Amino acid sequence: MDSSDLAADLDVLVPTKDRPGALAVTLAGLAAQDTAGFRVVVSDQSARPAGEDPLVAAALRILAHRGSPVELLRHVPARGLAEQRQFLLEQAGRRFALYLDDDVWLEPGALGTLAGALDELACGFVGYALHGLSYRDDPRPHELVSYEEWPGPVRPERVRRDGPAWWRHRLHNAANPLHLAEKAGADGPWKAYKVAWIGGCVLYDRERLVECGGFGFWRSVPPAHAGEDVVAQLRVMERYGGAGLLPSRAYHLELPTTVVDRRAECYDYVLEGR
Template sequence: MLDASDLDVLVPTRDRPAALSVTLAGLAAQTVTGARVVISDQSATPVQDDPLAATAVRLARHRGHRVEVLRHVPPRGLAEQRQFLLERAGRRFALYLDDDVWLEPAALEILLTAAVELGCGFVGFAVQGLSYLDDRRPHELTAYEEWNGGVLPERVRRGSPAWQRHLLHNAANPVHLARRADDGRPWWPYKVAWIGGCVLYDRERLVELGGFGFWRSVPPAHAGEDVVAQLRVMERYGGAGLLPSRAYHLELPTTVTDRRAECYDYVLDQP
């Protein structure tokens, strides 16, 4: 098996033991081993006390990954949990992986290969919902544009044409985009507004730009913390989505029910 010794996989979780088990099972089946998996557990019942989750942790360890489960309570918001994880990462690359995402076996290998070859601030797979396979939305795909000749820094803000790229990741749009653009390449980069659920950063660059340290300046109940981090990194170092996506959303109800406080408004919209 190949090696993932340059990779920290950072998994925030809260009260989703079954979904976390599926996520960890996907990691256990990867074609690369040697990753360090750090789980920030804010569940009412600790992950280690749930039979499904505990078994999945053991499975990932058995398959060659180092897995650490850290209790991190009380919750102080999504951004704080991500910052907590970032401060415990130390490898070249940090992959933020949500606890309701299953990865194809080649996903980590492709992410690492693309990150090295492209040399940008982040790469990622948009998570796709397979229940929407028959829901085709060509009007949401008009902003699609591939990166050719390298990934460049770019400033993306609300109201700009590039902001409309967020529609590319709705429903099963990544599946339809990949089928439309497939010409036999194992993977290719495209331009994004941001990516949710599965994003691999150059860790030092994310830290340089503040990571998620802005958590102190936003209300505890907030959303869009990953948007702020990615827009900052993209502006300095560039970022790209990868197709075909190897990440699948488990399509559970969202745990972020209060979206009135968007981090963008508190961080990027300030003078």
């Protein structure tokens, strides 16, 4: 299948809360993709509905005009990050499900490349680590030592805190994805590498994510929690494998985090000791 056919089998799932300016930039990046037919679902937990913001409304109109249907859904009250992601998963029905944070800009062509890579690799997920370009001149070679490419098929891996693979998470700090691509000579469409997890832009095989429980563990964690995407990805990776892609085509807007209370990590409630 070519990238346009694959993109038409894709749901883009965007959780948002009280960041209309960033959401508008994220949606504008989607509207500028060189493929159409993908569907966008936004779960809005903002105090003021996001659709009332003129920039968000304009981006939604452009997406619809360019052939990508959009559903902007109010989902309140907020019951935690994992519950919001599970709600989005329950709205999805296509083969691919891309979780895209509301502060990420994608290069044109990013969606088609992600979908083509997941189709070829036939694993559980692929993703782009986010560039933090304010750190472009801050190379961190000591954080890149765990970089390892997938030499062939992506295989299932069990990654836990007490193993060396856990330290791969440092590959995605600051502008490390940019420096990784330069180091790896990733100048083609994509190159797959081993990850601990990926934040902000992850494309799942939807059925495999559902089979591994999705984010249904939200009921077993405190409402104020963090690391829900880590748990979901480690579960999928253990059964089906997962990979990061270089060069990354995703850029972090570098706004202050909305997750200020990180005392309750989902890993501790769901995976610790398992």
